[in-house]
Amino acid sequence: DRKYPNDPVRSSLEIVAAGTMLFDQIWLGSYMSGGVGFTQYATAAYTDNILDDFTQYGVDYIKKYHGGIGKAKATQEVVNDIATEVNLYGMEQYEEFPTALESHFG
Helix, strand or coil, X not given: CCCCCCCHHHHHHHHHHHHXXXXXXXXXXXXXXXXXXXXXHHHHHHHCXXXXXXXXXXXHHHHHHHCCCCCCXXXXXXXXXXXXXXXXXXXXXXXXXXXXXXXXXX
């Protein structure tokens, strides 16, 4: 019984958040001492909605230009197209909203 069975973006982000939280708290929390750099980097992944926006943009792009999730051709060209578009969108957002970059990378 998944909480969001019809929303692949939300489901994916919940998994990423849980994994990031575990990695941050267990591995980095026990391995690193004193600094906030790694902790801040990992914490941003599960405390803000910036990744939600980037992921939703990618899904919208796939729906618009590749027929939807699970319907895109399984080729390297399609992967490159989607990855390039989402990365460019992310870069544009970081340029337009510098605090988003600060939130992610400190």
